[in-house]
Amino acid sequence: xxxxxxxxLLQESxxxxxxxxxxxxxxxxxxxxxxxxxxxxxxxxxxxxxxxxFDEQLLKQINTGAALKTSGTLxxxxxxxxxxxxQVEDIFVHGTAHPEEYPIQPKKHSxxxxxxxxxxxxxxxxxxxxxxxxxxxxxxxxxYFQQHGFYYMHTPIITGSDAxxxxxxxxVTTMDPENPPxxxxxxxxxxxxxxxxxxxLTVSGQLEAETYxxxxxxxxxxxxxxxxxxSNTSRHLAEFWMIEPEMAFxxxxxxxxxxxxxxxxITRYVLDNCTxxxxxxxxxxxxxxxxxxxxxxxxxxxxxxxQFVVNNEFKRITYTEAIDILxxxxxxxxxxxEYPIExxxxxxxxxxERFLVEKYFKSPVIxxxxxxxxxxxxxxxxxxxxxxxxxxxxxxxxGEIIGGxxxxxxxxxxxxxxxxxxIDEKELWWYLDLRRFGTAVHSGFGLGFERMVQFVTGxxxxxxxxxxxxxxxxAEF
Amino acid sequence: xxxxxxxxLLQESxxxxxxxxxxxxxxxxxxxxxxxxxxxxxxxxxxxxxxxxFDEQLLKQINTGAALKTSGTLxxxxxxxxxxxxQVEDIFVHGTAHPEEYPIQPKKHSxxxxxxxxxxxxxxxxxxxxxxxxxxxxxxxxxYFQQHGFYYMHTPIITGSDAxxxxxxxxVTTMDPENPPxxxxxxxxxxxxxxxxxxxLTVSGQLEAETYxxxxxxxxxxxxxxxxxxSNTSRHLAEFWMIEPEMAFxxxxxxxxxxxxxxxxITRYVLDNCTxxxxxxxxxxxxxxxxxxxxxxxxxxxxxxxQFVVNNEFKRITYTEAIDILxxxxxxxxxxxEYPIExxxxxxxxxxERFLVEKYFKSPVIxxxxxxxxxxxxxxxxxxxxxxxxxxxxxxxxGEIIGGxxxxxxxxxxxxxxxxxxIDEKELWWYLDLRRFGTAVHSGFGLGFERMVQFVTGxxxxxxxxxxxxxxxxAEF
Numbered sequence: 001x002x003x004x005x006x007x008x009l010l011q012e013s014x015x016x017x018x019x020x021x022x023x024x025x026x027x028x029x030x031x032x033x034x035x036x037x038x039x040x041x042x043x044x045x046x047x048x049x050x051x052x053x054f055d056e057q058l059l060k061q062i063n064t065g066a067a068l069k070t071s072g073t074l075x076x077x078x079x080x081x082x083x084x085x086x087q088v089e090d091i092f093v094h095g096t097a098h099p100e101e102y103p104i105q106p107k108k109h110s111x112x113x114x115x116x117x118x119x120x121x122x123x124x125x126x127x128x129x130x131x132x133x134x135x136x137x138x139x140x141x142x143x144y145f146q147q148h149g150f151y152y153m154h155t156p157i158i159t160g161s162d163a164x165x166x167x168x169x170x171x172v173t174t175m176d177p178e179n180p181p182x183x184x185x186x187x188x189x190x191x192x193x194x195x196x197x198x199x200x201l202t203v204s205g206q207l208e209a210e211t212y213x214x215x216x217x218x219x220x221x222x223x224x225x226x227x228x229x230x231s232n233t234s235r236h237l238a239e240f241w242m243i244e245p246e247m248a249f250x251x252x253x254x255x256x257x258x259x260x261x262x263x264x265x266i267t268r269y270v271l272d273n274c275t276x277x278x279x280x281x282x283x284x285x286x287x288x289x290x291x292x293x294x295x296x297x298x299x300x301x302x303x304x305x306x307q308f309v310v311n312n313e314f315k316r317i318t319y320t321e322a323i324d325i326l327x328x329x330x331x332x333x334x335x336x337x338e339y340p341i342e343x344x345x346x347x348x349x350x351x352x353e354r355f356l357v358e359k360y361f362k363s364p365v366i367x368x369x370x371x372x373x374x375x376x377x378x379x380x381x382x383x384x385x386x387x388x389x390x391x392x393x394x395x396x397x398x399g400e401i402i403g404g405x406x407x408x409x410x411x412x413x414x415x416x417x418x419x420x421x422x423i424d425e426k427e428l429w430w431y432l433d434l435r436r437f438g439t440a441v442h443s444g445f446g447l448g449f450e451r452m453v454q455f456v457t458g459x460x461x462x463x464x465x466x467x468x469x470x471x472x473x474x475a476e477f
Numbered sequence: 478x479x480x481x482x483x484x485x486l487l488q489e490s491x492x493x494x495x496x497x498x499x500x501x502x503x504x505x506x507x508x509x510x511x512x513x514x515x516x517x518x519x520x521x522x523x524x525x526x527x528x529x530x531f532d533e534q535l536l537k538q539i540n541t542g543a544a545l546k547t548s549g550t551l552x553x554x555x556x557x558x559x560x561x562x563x564q565v566e567d568i569f570v571h572g573t574a575h576p577e578e579y580p581i582q583p584k585k586h587s588x589x590x591x592x593x594x595x596x597x598x599x600x601x602x603x604x605x606x607x608x609x610x611x612x613x614x615x616x617x618x619x620x621y622f623q624q625h626g627f628y629y630m631h632t633p634i635i636t637g638s639d640a641x642x643x644x645x646x647x648x649v650t651t652m653d654p655e656n657p658p659x660x661x662x663x664x665x666x667x668x669x670x671x672x673x674x675x676x677x678l679t680v681s682g683q684l685e686a687e688t689y690x691x692x693x694x695x696x697x698x699x700x701x702x703x704x705x706x707x708s709n710t711s712r713h714l715a716e717f718w719m720i721e722p723e724m725a726f727x728x729x730x731x732x733x734x735x736x737x738x739x740x741x742x743i744t745r746y747v748l749d750n751c752t753x754x755x756x757x758x759x760x761x762x763x764x765x766x767x768x769x770x771x772x773x774x775x776x777x778x779x780x781x782x783x784q785f786v787v788n789n790e791f792k793r794i795t796y797t798e799a800i801d802i803l804x805x806x807x808x809x810x811x812x813x814x815e816y817p818i819e820x821x822x823x824x825x826x827x828x829x830e831r832f833l834v835e836k837y838f839k840s841p842v843i844x845x846x847x848x849x850x851x852x853x854x855x856x857x858x859x860x861x862x863x864x865x866x867x868x869x870x871x872x873x874x875x876g877e878i879i880g881g882x883x884x885x886x887x888x889x890x891x892x893x894x895x896x897x898x899x900i901d902e903k904e905l906w907w908y909l910d911l912r913r914f915g916t917a918v919h920s921g922f923g924l925g926f927e928r929m930v931q932f933v934t935g936x937x938x939x940x941x942x943x944x945x946x947x948x949x950x951x952a953e954f
Contacts, residue, residue: 005626005694005695007626008626022725022726022917023694024692024915025915038694038725038726039628039692039693039694039695039725040626040693040694040695065914065915066915067691067725067915067916067917069726094726094886094915094916094917094918095886095912095914095915095916095917096915097913097914097915098913098914101913101914102913102914102915104914119685119688119907119908119910119911120688120692120910120914122688122689122692122693123691123692123915127692128692128693131628131630131689131693132628132693134629134630135623135628135629135630138619138629139619139623139629142615142616142619146612146616149482149484149485149517151516151608151609151612152611152612152615152616153608153611153612153944154701154718154943154944155944155945156716156944156945156947156952156954157634157678157701157703157716158647158678158703158715158716158947158952159952159954160952160953160954161954168651170635170649170650170651170671171649171650171651171654172647172648172649172678173647173648173650173654174645174647174648174705175654177648177650177652177654177657177665178664178665180654187655188654188655194647194705194707194715194949194950195715195947195949195950195951195952196949196950196951196952197952199952201634201635201649208596208944208945208954211596211597211599211944211954212599212608212944214600215501215516215597215599215600215604215605216516216517216599216605216608216609217482217500217515217516217517218482218516218517223700223701224631224634224700224701226634226635228651228671230671238635238671238672239633239634239635241631248499248515248516248544249499249515249546249571409571409572430595430596430953430954431596433596433597434596435572436574436575436578436579437542437572437574437575437578437579437581437597438501438502438542438543438544438571438572438573438574438579438600439544439571439572440499440544440571440572441571466631467630467631467632467633467685467688467689468632468633468685470633470635470672472671472672472673473671473672473673474672474673475633475635475636475637475672475673475674475676476637476907477633477636477637477638477685477688477907
């Protein structure tokens with residue numbers, strides 16, 4: 001007798017054959033119909049039990065959450081809702097789940113409640129769907145880059161460099177905190193720490209990715225990054241995954257082309273490979289939004305929104321054009337923006353980005369050529385000496401999903417920038433070496449993985465798209 | 478005019494067409510022949526310059542390491558060593574590399590020297606080959622699991638749990654080390670730290686992977702793990718990448734089958750997709766070993782060794798059988814082992830594993846059913862109550878490359894084990910929940926990624942198979 005995953009069983013559908021499946025009980029109706037799920041797919045297999053043939057004690061153990069092995073003949077289903085079902089001949093109970101103790105009962109649980117049960121929530125339809133889509137999206141990312149001539153590289157997680165400048169960092173140490181080694185002045189002596197210096201968790205692999213792009217041509221990272229920021233919002237995690245491609249010989253235009261092609265490709269991959277899960281998540285979102293006022297609901301159902309992204313060109317405008325649009329916009333004139341746009345040079349806030357994407361263009365937007373002063377030190381200065389070749393990709397409902405730039409390849413200009421940003425040049429000796437030896441035009445960008453998972457699954461809170469979210473005051477599990 | 482990567486150019490070979498390539502100068506011979514490489518492939522493109530047509534000042538800038546854009550007509554090569562070459566019409570120098578300052582000159586550099594130049598070493602043939610193979614191997618791993626019904630999951634990097642028990646941990650903190658918050662007793666008050674408790678870098682994602690296997694069925698992790706051990710050896714890193722599949726409803730036998738099929742599949746993928754790089758690395762290894770005494774050289778050339786692994790069944794024996802073989806072995810009787818094997822229960826050392834793999838069986842070996850006392854608390858106890866369903870896959874030259882087990886699924890037995898191992902049960906409440914609600918037989922294993930990269934590339938030092946190695950006293954870059 002062949003053992004199947006439920007996904008394979010439903011796909012191969014070997015009618016008339018004896019089959020075996022393992023899984024967890026979703027529901028058990030009328031002492032007769034077991035809906036069994038093994039996580040391989042959203043769908044359950046219906047296992048039909050002739051209760052007169054089974055011991056009552058055994059049947060009593062078949063509760064929601066119990067793990068079973070069942071075997072029997074696969075037949076066409078007489079009932080509605082499924083094409084096939086198993087006429088059960090044998091049941092083995094791997095493990096029970098007491099109905100008064102097992103928290104995941106067949107009723108609606110709030111996302112907040114399930115966050116407290118993060119070790120069990122993947123057994124619900126919502127979270128199993130989200131996590132299957134997350135897995136497919138990750139593979140799509142690898143597949144895209146591998147098919148397009150990029151090499152995957154692992155940049156260091158523990159970094160001795162604090163010049164990345166993307167945010168607050170976590171310190172990594174093996175020193176005894178009760179009694180740390182001190183130098184003669186009474187300060188902490190980091191030379192006695194594990195790495196012989198102060199070390200932190202990385203906030204970005206970009207600088208190291210640049211070193212590899214300048215040898216392998218096109219590389220990408222896909223790894224965890226960290227921010228020690230006390231942001232308790234639905235958009236922030238202290239630990240999240242980031243994808244950072246970096247390409248030698250790419251100018252900003254090619255960087256934008258790549259970013260657009262890339263997000264469309266991975267979105268299409270998920271549309272093609274996660275149809276059932278997306279349909280379920282679309283329905284979930286519609287249900288969730290029913291209780292919201294009209295203006296807070298999504299403009300399009302989930303799948304339509306993803307198809308829209310795949311099928312339409314992203315609107316590209318310069319920062320300067322965006323400022324003009326915003327300055328003359330209704331909400332600006334009517335003082336509806338929390339941060340009114342008064343002049344060129346202002347940093348754009350989420351409300352401005354959302355206006356451009358959701359109201360003005362009704363399309364994903366790529367903003368580029370930002371003022372140098374509001375962007376990072378490594379971005380390529382334009383000939384106007386006021387703007388840098390930065391770009392942000394803005395998505396409806398999410399805001400900035402990609403941030404990137406052409407990198408400053410000229411040694412003297414970069415050194416000047418480092419000085420202006422008050423960074424210690426010695427910290428970046430190796431980064432500057434890239435401009436000393438065989439420097440060239442190059443570009444790259446970063447995609448926040450969880451933001452992208454949110455976008456394709458329609459989940460509103462970033463804590464619901466990663467297995468074990470890390471946030472201030474929370475590192476459970 | 479079309480711009481090509483060198484890999485694509487050599488593959489498509491559009492003879493007679495005008496083409497453009499970017500890359501770095503490997504060598505410039507006779508003021509005429511530029512060997513240009515862009516990292517897309519090991520091979521260079523020969524760019525032929527008619528020096529009378531170019532400015533002398535320009536030609537002087539064409540040194541090893543300089544970044545160029547060249548364009549011209551692709552023609553069949555008259556010389557030996559390449560099929561095609563570019564008759565250069567235009568050269569643009571992106572960036573120079575002063576021959577007296579640029580450290581990567583066209584001569585033999587020691588691996589030790591290059592470790593100090595980790596930001597430039599990927600521009601050498603050896604490291605670009607290693608890193609391309611590393612990238613292919615990573616993709617092979619994802620491809621295998623995705624094709625076999627596994628879902629990729631990200632387990633947390635920062636963990637509040639210290640019960641994983643796999644080794645010394647790094648602490649993660651945002652407390653001011655000069656002046657940390659203290660409680661009334663004068664001890665560090667971790668409740669005031671970022672996560673409200675003491676947190677560390679993960680040593681393994683296994684326990685969290687189990688929670689997902691018990692909902693999604695088959696999952697795998699691929700992420701960084703950490704050991705704060707003061708091991709300055711060629712086999713240890715403080716930060717390394719690990720792959721950990723975990724499967725519901727798998728017994729030890731199926732776990733071993735999976736491990737064997739998996740490593741064969743990914744090895745075959747590299748053989749099929751990295752032929753040139755492997756041939757280069759094989760030659761490199763032969764050169765390196767020339768200076769070694771015969772008995773220290775590899776038994777087989779690199780590619781043959783990989784084919785051997787792919788084409789032969791791994792030998793499977795129990796720990797008990799291994800002890801019998803070792804007790805009666807020549808080196809044991811002649812007291813050649815540093816740790817003589819005297820009785821059942823002894824922990825196997827690297828010398829014993831190597832004897833079994835390299836001398837006795839001359840094949841990869843899977844050892845299983847180890848004494849419970851020398852293995853982790855979560856491993857499934859056999860009915861003999863002396864052994865657990867653990868397995869280690871041992872490879873020639875590397876030793877243990879995979880370690881895994883069937884997991885203890887019985888609540889009472891696991892609780893008893895936790896007590897015996899002096900672990901605080903409260904730390905593992907969520908892990909024990911898996912045995913309370915719908916528990917089932919399940920299994921998994923861990924593969925050290927860098928060890929596998931070492932195996933397929935033949936590199937002897939683990940620091941040479943990861944871009945930026947983290948070791949005691951070393952977190953540069």
